[in-house]
Amino acid sequence: MVKKCMICGEEAIYKIKDTPDYYCPECAEENFSDLDMLVKVEEEAQKLKNFLKEKMEDIVHTEEELDKMIVMKEKNEDVQDN
Secondary structure, X not given: OOOEOOOOOOEOOEEOOOOOOEEOXXXXXXXXXXXXXXXXXHHHHHHHHHHHHHHHXXXXXXXXXXXXXXXXXXXXXXXXXX
């Protein structure tokens, strides 16, 4: 999803951290003396992707652990039944 500059509507590549304010390069340069104070949208997107990837890996790991526990419980029940 492409973010739009809040001033001119062009594609934004900068944002103010922890706000929904996005800026294109031209508007960012005009309105901010130090662009280092702004966060690049791509950097934020990459952080979000990494966070989601980590959470998905945790879910898969947890699911695998649950599957192992179910198999172990079924084996124990089979042994007790015999």
